[in-house]
Amino acid sequence: MFDDLRDLYQEVIFDHNRNPRNFRIMDTADRKVDGFNPLCGDRLTLYLKMDGDVIVDASFQGSGCAISTASVSLMTEIVKGKTVQEADELFKKFHEMTTGKEEQINLEAVGKLAVLAGVREYPARVKCATLAWHTLDAALKNEQKAVSTE
Amino acid sequence: MAITTFPVEKIRADFPILKEKIRNKPLVYLDNAATCQKPQAVIDSISYLYSHDYANVHRGVHTLSVRSTDKFEGARTKVKTFINASSEKEIIFVRGATEAINLVAQTYGKANIKEGDEILITAMEHHSNIVPWQMLCEQTGAVLKVAPINRQGELIFAEFEKLLSDKTRMVAVVHMSNALGTINPVKKIIALAHAKNIPVLLDGAQAIPHMAIDVQELDCDFYVFSGHKLYAPSGIGVLYGNQALLDGMPPYQGGGDMIRRVTFAETEYNTLPYKFEAGTPSIADVVGLGAAIDYLNEIGMDRIAVYEAELLAYATEKALRIKGLRIIGEAAEKGAILSFVLDKIHPHDIGTMLDSLGIAVRAGHHCAMPVMDFFEVPATARASFAMYNTKEEIDSLMEGIESLIEVFG
Numbered sequence: 001m002f003d004d005l006r007d008l009y010q011e012v013i014f015d016h017n018r019n020p021r022n023f024r025i026m027d028t029a030d031r032k033v034d035g036f037n038p039l040c041g042d043r044l045t046l047y048l049k050m051d052g053d054v055i056v057d058a059s060f061q062g063s064g065c066a067i068s069t070a071s072v073s074l075m076t077e078i079v080k081g082k083t084v085q086e087a088d089e090l091f092k093k094f095h096e097m098t099t100g101k102e103e104q105i106n107l108e109a110v111g112k113l114a115v116l117a118g119v120r121e122y123p124a125r126v127k128c129a130t131l132a133w134h135t136l137d138a139a140l141k142n143e144q145k146a147v148s149t150e
Numbered sequence: 151m152a153i154t155t156f157p158v159e160k161i162r163a164d165f166p167i168l169k170e171k172i173r174n175k176p177l178v179y180l181d182n183a184a185t186c187q188k189p190q191a192v193i194d195s196i197s198y199l200y201s202h203d204y205a206n207v208h209r210g211v212h213t214l215s216v217r218s219t220d221k222f223e224g225a226r227t228k229v230k231t232f233i234n235a236s237s238e239k240e241i242i243f244v245r246g247a248t249e250a251i252n253l254v255a256q257t258y259g260k261a262n263i264k265e266g267d268e269i270l271i272t273a274m275e276h277h278s279n280i281v282p283w284q285m286l287c288e289q290t291g292a293v294l295k296v297a298p299i300n301r302q303g304e305l306i307f308a309e310f311e312k313l314l315s316d317k318t319r320m321v322a323v324v325h326m327s328n329a330l331g332t333i334n335p336v337k338k339i340i341a342l343a344h345a346k347n348i349p350v351l352l353d354g355a356q357a358i359p360h361m362a363i364d365v366q367e368l369d370c371d372f373y374v375f376s377g378h379k380l381y382a383p384s385g386i387g388v389l390y391g392n393q394a395l396l397d398g399m400p401p402y403q404g405g406g407d408m409i410r411r412v413t414f415a416e417t418e419y420n421t422l423p424y425k426f427e428a429g430t431p432s433i434a435d436v437v438g439l440g441a442a443i444d445y446l447n448e449i450g451m452d453r454i455a456v457y458e459a460e461l462l463a464y465a466t467e468k469a470l471r472i473k474g475l476r477i478i479g480e481a482a483e484k485g486a487i488l489s490f491v492l493d494k495i496h497p498h499d500i501g502t503m504l505d506s507l508g509i510a511v512r513a514g515h516h517c518a519m520p521v522m523d524f525f526e527v528p529a530t531a532r533a534s535f536a537m538y539n540t541k542e543e544i545d546s547l548m549e550g551i552e553s554l555i556e557v558f559g
Contacts, residue, residue, distance in 0.1 A: 002557055014559070041514070042498075126500060
């Protein structure tokens with residue numbers, strides 16, 4: 001019945017929505033930033049544990065749609081062990097994949113995150129996927145202020 | 151009246167957009183509480199005005215200006231009759247319900263509400279009936295009081311009564327809630343407030359397309375609504391105000407049309423309703439509003455109310471059979487709005503999935519964040535019905551919901 005939506009709602013997304021990874025409060029976090037999408041009410045809190053320049057642990061709490069939950073769940077998996085610079089590069093590639101021009105997209109460069117490429121075709125849903133990454137960007141810059149998509 | 155006797159197919163044929171395909175499927179438009187679609191008669195009225203009768207109103211002696219003015223003022227008379235106001239002087243054209251509430255807050259409010267005074271609203275208001283009063287409170291030092299609602303989404307009347315104090319200077323209440331569908335006991339509210347000489351503003355943005363409105367019978371002091379929810383163009387709305395109150399109010403915006411005589415030393419304001427209509431109005435949209443009212447009068451608001459009540463009852467009964475679906479807003483008195491949440495499925499996902507089936511519903515906080523907070527949900531999905539919706543469309547909605555629950559597993 002939902003054949004048209006297969007590109008948007010891939011099985012990986014349903015899986016992460018049902019069983020979000022790293023879904024926990026981190027008492028020992030070095031960085032904690034809130035992200036908020038006032039249009040749909042999605043809220044998340046991102047926690048990072050740093051060792052110098054390296055993200056050694058990432059987790060989140062919050063409530064959102066399947067796209068935003070899967071996006072933040074996948075993100076916390078993929079940034080673990082990455083340096084700040086590597087995570088920042090990934091953020092830029094993810095941003096290009098979801099909002100950039102077609103020819104700029106390099107699905108291989110984003111690995112597992114490619115399952116979220118489908119949001120490109122749904123302008124109303126792009127922010128669901130990018131909220132996690134904007135929140136990460138703020139955390140990497142060590143900004144204390146809550147992130148809003150608007 | 152049985153559901154079959156309502157000429158829904160004939161009405162549908164009058165709305166060209168209903169023939170659109172969305173993602174290769176027939177459009178099922180269930181976002182009427184956000185805005186309604188427009189019948190051909192409304193679309194044509196605008197096109198005809200610009201093609202044959204258009205010039206500025208109240209200005210020139212030339213023929214087109216006279217024709218344009220006649221149509222514009224003719225629409226005002228139609229509005230007056232539609233809501234049974236006692237005079238055209240009580241019908242002020244504004245951009246919409248939001249502007250109408252801001253107008254009352256910034257004119258009547260500023261002139262009559264002082265530090266320590268209270269403004270009473272309810273917990274189910276749209277942001278448009280919260281924020282203008284908060285702004286007035288900031289400006290004056292007045293206090294905003296909020297009457298609570300119960301789990302069914304109904305106003306707790308005893309609490310409202312308690313909050314109506316000797317300090318209350320204004321009661322502003324939604325007639326029908328956009329997020330819950332609740333229809334408030336406005337006649338009781340007005341009687342209670344008037345017993346203490348407190349004026350009452352009714353936000354009729356949602357109520358107006360669903361029921362016959364008689365402002366004299368209601369005895370409200372202000373009634374506001376938007377044209378776009380009444381099958382009329384967006385960008386036009388109405389402030390009804392009791393003439394005695396309007397007369398005593400200072401003007402809202404200054405400019406052309408709202409003056410009688412201007413010198414650099416002083417300005418004499420125009421009479422009602424023009425005192426509140428500075429600048430060139432949205433002429434074509436006013437004419438379109440008149441055409442929408444003509445169209446609705448032909449069908450009859452009472453028949454529309456009966457048909458929509460049957461649609462809501464049908465939708466509610468089917469929705470309650472879906473496991474994991476929770477209806478938000480179960481007031482005994484309710485208009486044709488079905489707000490709901492599904493277990494573990496976010497409203498945004500519901501919205502996208504239904505859209506892929508051609509079904510348009512609203513997913514979000516419906517500009518009523520305090521209502522979402524009260525029910526402890528971030529958002530809801532909302533199907534809102536209009537006179538052109540059918541039982542078959544409701545069947546499509548329910549099938550869609552059942553399928554997406556399956557997919558999400």
